[in-house]
Each structure stands twice: as C-alpha cells, then as structure tokens.
Amino acid sequence: MxxxxxxxxxxxxxxxxxxxxxxxxxxxxxxxxxxxxxxxxxxxxxxxxxxxxxxxxxxxxxxxxxxxxxxxxxxxxxxxxxxxxxxxxxxxxxxxxxxxxxxxxxxxxxxxxxxxxxxxxxxxxxxxxxxxxxxxxxxxxxxxxxxxxxxxxxxxxxxxxxxxxxxxxxxxxxxxxxxxxxxxxxxxxxxxxxxxxxxxxxxxxxxxxxxxxxxxxxxxxxxxxxxxxxxxxxxxxxxxxxxxxxxxxxxxxxxxxTRLQSFVCRRNELATHYTQLLTRLPLTLIQPLAESISSYHLFVVRLPKAEQRRRIFDEMRALNVQVHVHYIPVHLQPYYQNLGFTRGQFPQAETFYNDILTLPLHPGLSQKELAYVVDCLEKVI
CATH class of the missing domain: 3.40.640.10 (Type I PLP-dependent aspartate aminotransferase-like (Major domain))
Structure with a gap:
C-alpha cells in the first residue's frame, strides 16, 4: 500500500x-x-x-x-x-x-x-x-x-x-x-x-x-x-x-x-511532479497563495464529478493506493448538528468536501510510486 x-x-x-x-x-x-x-x-x-x-x-x-x-x-x-x-x-x-x-x-x-x-x-x-x-x-x-x-x-x-x-x-x-x-x-x-x-x-x-x-x-x-x-x-x-x-x-x-527544510523541499518537489503529471486529467488542484511557499502536508485534488468520488476512492484503495479525504466539514458532524448547525450553511465548504480527494504525499514517496498513483487515477477516472 x-x-x-x-x-x-x-x-x-x-x-x-x-x-x-x-x-x-x-x-x-x-x-x-x-x-x-x-x-x-x-x-x-x-x-x-x-x-x-x-x-x-x-x-x-x-x-x-x-x-x-x-x-x-x-x-x-x-x-x-x-x-x-x-x-x-x-x-x-x-x-x-x-x-x-x-x-x-x-x-x-x-x-x-x-x-x-x-x-x-x-x-x-x-x-x-x-x-x-x-x-x-x-x-x-x-x-x-x-x-x-x-x-x-x-x-x-x-x-x-x-x-x-x-x-x-x-x-x-x-x-x-x-x-x-x-x-x-x-x-x-x-x-x-x-x-x-x-x-x-x-x-x-x-x-x-x-x-x-x-x-x-x-x-x-x-x-x-x-x-x-x-x-x-x-x-x-x-x-x-x-x-x-x-x-x-x-x-x-x-x-x-535538522531535516525540516529538506522535508519541505522534497514535498514541494513531489507536488510539482504531481502538478505536471496531472495536467492530463480533468482535475482541479488546491493551490497555495502566490506569496507563499507551502509545506505540502497534503496534496488535495478536486474530482470532475462528485458522484464518482466513492467509486474512485474504493478502486484506488483496491490498487494499493491509500487515497484519503480531508476533511468532512465540522458543522456536518453529528455533535455539531446537535448544536444547531445545518447542511447548507457553508456551501463552499460542502461543495469542496463533496469532490476532494487526498493523494499520497510524504518524503519517502518515490517518483515511480507517484507516477503509479497518477496512472491509477487516470485509469479509474
């Protein structure tokens, strides 16, 4: 995996x-x-x-x-x-x-x-x-x-x-x-x-x-x-x-x-490589501000069709790629619903959640593994 x-x-x-x-x-x-x-x-x-x-x-x-x-x-x-x-x-x-x-x-x-x-x-x-x-x-x-x-x-x-x-x-x-x-x-x-x-x-x-x-x-x-x-x-x-x-x-x-800067540098290298390879897919990438350098803890993409997310998620996991979703909007959690929050209050957050997918990203990820992730994503999309 x-x-x-x-x-x-x-x-x-x-x-x-x-x-x-x-x-x-x-x-x-x-x-x-x-x-x-x-x-x-x-x-x-x-x-x-x-x-x-x-x-x-x-x-x-x-x-x-x-x-x-x-x-x-x-x-x-x-x-x-x-x-x-x-x-x-x-x-x-x-x-x-x-x-x-x-x-x-x-x-x-x-x-x-x-x-x-x-x-x-x-x-x-x-x-x-x-x-x-x-x-x-x-x-x-x-x-x-x-x-x-x-x-x-x-x-x-x-x-x-x-x-x-x-x-x-x-x-x-x-x-x-x-x-x-x-x-x-x-x-x-x-x-x-x-x-x-x-x-x-x-x-x-x-x-x-x-x-x-x-x-x-x-x-x-x-x-x-x-x-x-x-x-x-x-x-x-x-x-x-x-x-x-x-x-x-x-x-x-x-x-x-002592390795913080090398970790962040590697994460940015991988994010750049992802960005290049994903241009062939109908995805929207979550972007950092122009005046910033991200530490790239996560690499999140938005899928073209929200209704396909569950199928894509399951098929990627079956191909040994541990995709994830970050995050379920807090106001939709049962505890917060009991506090009075309702669906529809924060529409951008809810739409964002519906079609996002987190791809693997960490310093130990190889270029070959990253290419495999993109190939798998292209296949299942």
Missing part, C-alpha cells in the same frame, strides 16, 4: 531517543527547552511552548486569550474537529467562516461580510482560528487586518504548515496573529510521535500557557515571595492541565528539526 502520509525516521532520530532513555531525565529535562529553542530560532518567534498535542496547544491558546463562557470563536469548517473543539472545551460558542474554493482556506471576503453582520448584532467573536489547510498559508495579512479592525484575537492553526512561508517569512512568526499552533503527529511535516507547540511573541501569553500546560502551577512566584520555603514549594494559580511534552518526544523533534 502506498500510504497517503508517513513519518520519516532515521538512525539519528533513533539514537536521540535512546540517548534520553539512558539519561537522568524522561520528563522535564533539557530536551524540551532545546526543542522549543529550535522552533523559535527557525520561525523567528520569541516564545515557544511544547505540549503533548496540537489539540492541547489550541486549548491552552484559547484559555490564555481569555476565551470562556459567553464568548464566540470562529474557525474554518474544513479542518479536523480539534480546531473547533478547543473553543468548546472553554465553554465558548463556535461558528464557522466559509472557505475560498481555490485554497480551501478561510475566505477573507466571507470573513469581512460575517464580521460586519456580527458587529451590527453585537455578536463579534473573541478569537478567530484560521487553518492553514494542506500546509498552504491563509491570507494572514487580510485576516489580521480585519481582526485588528474589530479588536479580535487570532490563533493560527498551522498544524499542517511548519516549514512553510508566507510573504517570505516563516509560518509561525506570529506577525499577523497572537498565537500560532504546530502539530507533530506522525503524518505531519516533522514528528514527535504525538506532540504540538504554541508560539507567541507575547511574554504574558507565553507565561499563561506555560502555567496552563502544567496544572496551573509555578515555582517562580514562590521563589520570589516565599524565600522562607524550601525547594519543594510551589503554587497553583490557574486550573491547568497535564499537557507537558516528554523528553523522548522532544529529543525526536529536535532531531527531526
């Missing part, structure tokens, strides 16, 4: 993890801050907080921005459910902004229309979470300008996009956002097995997220204010969570960072 996504693990990665296993620390040792420093150095952001998943990062990002009961959070309907769930964890209301049909990302025009209507009704969101689908950056300048105009905070869900660039700057630098989120799941650009990170240029937000990822506990204030206490002393200031990343995960991530 040619997999749609797959981690790339080499001997350096293995040696890095084994070294931790023979060290004095399995959690809360030197590897986590070293990994955080590598992420900050690559993106140019001031603060990075490594956690056990991107979902955890989204959760503490919302909490750090003060999201709670009575607040509203907007995101894209074309994303994994975690982007929306994080707001619900905080007791907030969730809503969605329809997508741009070319990029699959949150549409700035639709966002502007929805914000203007919300302002009239005094129902503006507290936070907007644009999602960089496939590793293609959203139009963050346009989204950031609208957010600033209305006094709204922005969390970039860049779970797909580490290693990508927007306006010649690395995704994750938070130029147009308050916090940016990365994922290190095995099929993502780099992996820590499971893991995520929250990046920000705000010292206040960084401090809040640092507390929230570790039970809301800090020793800093205790050291400043309780000098009469011993090293055992700590204080809980927030209702936090155990979202810490382990030393094993961080060591793997730190090793993977």
């Amino acid at each position: 040619i997999l749609y996504g797959q981690q790339s693990i080499n001997q350096q990665d293995i040696d890095s993890v084994v070294a931790v296993l023979t060290s004095d620390y399995l959690t809360q040792g030197p590897q986590v801050p070293a990994f955080e420093a590598a992420l900050s150095a690559f993106t140019g952001v001031q603060y990075t907080l490594a956690v056990n998943s991107a979902t955890s990062a989204l959760h503490i990002a919302c909490l750090a921005l003060g999201v709670g009961v009575g607040d509203r959070v907007w995101t894209s309907p074309i994303t994994f459910v975690a982007s929306a769930n994080a707001a619900l964890y905080c007791g907030a209301e969730i809503d969605f902004v329809d997508i741009d049909a070319i990029t699959g990302n949150m549409c700035p025009t639709q966002l502007a229309i929805k914000l203007a209507e919300a302002a009239k009704q005094d129902k503006l969101p507290k936070v907007i979470i644009p999602v960089h689908l496939c590793g293609h950056s959203c139009d963050m300048q346009a989204i950031g300008k609208l957010a600033s105009q209305y006094g709204i905070k922005v969390i970039e869900d860049a779970s797909h996009a580490i290693g990508g660039y927007y306006q010649s700057e690395p995704v994750g630098n938070c130029r147009y956002s308050d916090i940016c989120i990365f994922s290190f799941h095995p099929v993502k650009i780099i992996t820590t097995a499971e893991g995520g990170a929250a990046l920000t240029n705000s010292s206040e937000l960084a401090a809040a997220m640092a507390r929230l990822r570790s039970h809301g506990i800090t020793k800093l204030e205790a050291e400043l204010q309780r000098q009469d206490q011993g090293d055992w002393y700590y204080e809980q200031h927030d209702l936090g969570y155990n979202y810490r990343m382990t030393e094993l995960q961080a060591a793997l991530g730190l090793s993977q960072m």
Whole structure:
C-alpha cells in the first residue's frame, strides 16, 4: 500500500531517543527547552511552548486569550474537529467562516461580510482560528487586518504548515496573529510521535500557557515571595492541565528539526511532479497563495464529478493506493448538528468536501510510486 502520509525516521532520530532513555531525565529535562529553542530560532518567534498535542496547544491558546463562557470563536469548517473543539472545551460558542474554493482556506471576503453582520448584532467573536489547510498559508495579512479592525484575537492553526512561508517569512512568526499552533503527529511535516507547540511573541501569553500546560502551577512566584520555603514549594494559580511534552518526544523533534527544510523541499518537489503529471486529467488542484511557499502536508485534488468520488476512492484503495479525504466539514458532524448547525450553511465548504480527494504525499514517496498513483487515477477516472 502506498500510504497517503508517513513519518520519516532515521538512525539519528533513533539514537536521540535512546540517548534520553539512558539519561537522568524522561520528563522535564533539557530536551524540551532545546526543542522549543529550535522552533523559535527557525520561525523567528520569541516564545515557544511544547505540549503533548496540537489539540492541547489550541486549548491552552484559547484559555490564555481569555476565551470562556459567553464568548464566540470562529474557525474554518474544513479542518479536523480539534480546531473547533478547543473553543468548546472553554465553554465558548463556535461558528464557522466559509472557505475560498481555490485554497480551501478561510475566505477573507466571507470573513469581512460575517464580521460586519456580527458587529451590527453585537455578536463579534473573541478569537478567530484560521487553518492553514494542506500546509498552504491563509491570507494572514487580510485576516489580521480585519481582526485588528474589530479588536479580535487570532490563533493560527498551522498544524499542517511548519516549514512553510508566507510573504517570505516563516509560518509561525506570529506577525499577523497572537498565537500560532504546530502539530507533530506522525503524518505531519516533522514528528514527535504525538506532540504540538504554541508560539507567541507575547511574554504574558507565553507565561499563561506555560502555567496552563502544567496544572496551573509555578515555582517562580514562590521563589520570589516565599524565600522562607524550601525547594519543594510551589503554587497553583490557574486550573491547568497535564499537557507537558516528554523528553523522548522532544529529543525526536529536535532531531527531526535538522531535516525540516529538506522535508519541505522534497514535498514541494513531489507536488510539482504531481502538478505536471496531472495536467492530463480533468482535475482541479488546491493551490497555495502566490506569496507563499507551502509545506505540502497534503496534496488535495478536486474530482470532475462528485458522484464518482466513492467509486474512485474504493478502486484506488483496491490498487494499493491509500487515497484519503480531508476533511468532512465540522458543522456536518453529528455533535455539531446537535448544536444547531445545518447542511447548507457553508456551501463552499460542502461543495469542496463533496469532490476532494487526498493523494499520497510524504518524503519517502518515490517518483515511480507517484507516477503509479497518477496512472491509477487516470485509469479509474
């Protein structure tokens, strides 16, 4: 089976993890801050907080921005459910902004229309979470300008996009956002097995997220204010969570960072090769913005006839090509339907979902395998 996504693990990665296993620390040792420093150095952001998943990062990002009961959070309907769930964890209301049909990302025009209507009704969101689908950056300048105009905070869900660039700057630098989120799941650009990170240029937000990822506990204030206490002393200031990343995960991530640029380069080479070979087929390709370099976590195409998707999907799988579909619109999930969302609310997202297909793309994919994928797709279409 040619997999749609797959981690790339080499001997350096293995040696890095084994070294931790023979060290004095399995959690809360030197590897986590070293990994955080590598992420900050690559993106140019001031603060990075490594956690056990991107979902955890989204959760503490919302909490750090003060999201709670009575607040509203907007995101894209074309994303994994975690982007929306994080707001619900905080007791907030969730809503969605329809997508741009070319990029699959949150549409700035639709966002502007929805914000203007919300302002009239005094129902503006507290936070907007644009999602960089496939590793293609959203139009963050346009989204950031609208957010600033209305006094709204922005969390970039860049779970797909580490290693990508927007306006010649690395995704994750938070130029147009308050916090940016990365994922290190095995099929993502780099992996820590499971893991995520929250990046920000705000010292206040960084401090809040640092507390929230570790039970809301800090020793800093205790050291400043309780000098009469011993090293055992700590204080809980927030209702936090155990979202810490382990030393094993961080060591793997730190090793993977040395190959991040080569991974992204290879993914772009494969995407270019796909684009060339697919010109002979009646497909529409999901495109990154002109002023960006995608990390190409996914390679998504739109089929000519939506009603043929299931047959094509099954026949490709039978030919040992693990095609996939990313994503079912969140508002169509049963849980969200029970919250009052209905079919037809976000027509671009629904049409997009009906005819998309994800083709295999990962650094280990060979040119021969890619050609086989295209040949199979041509055959079944």
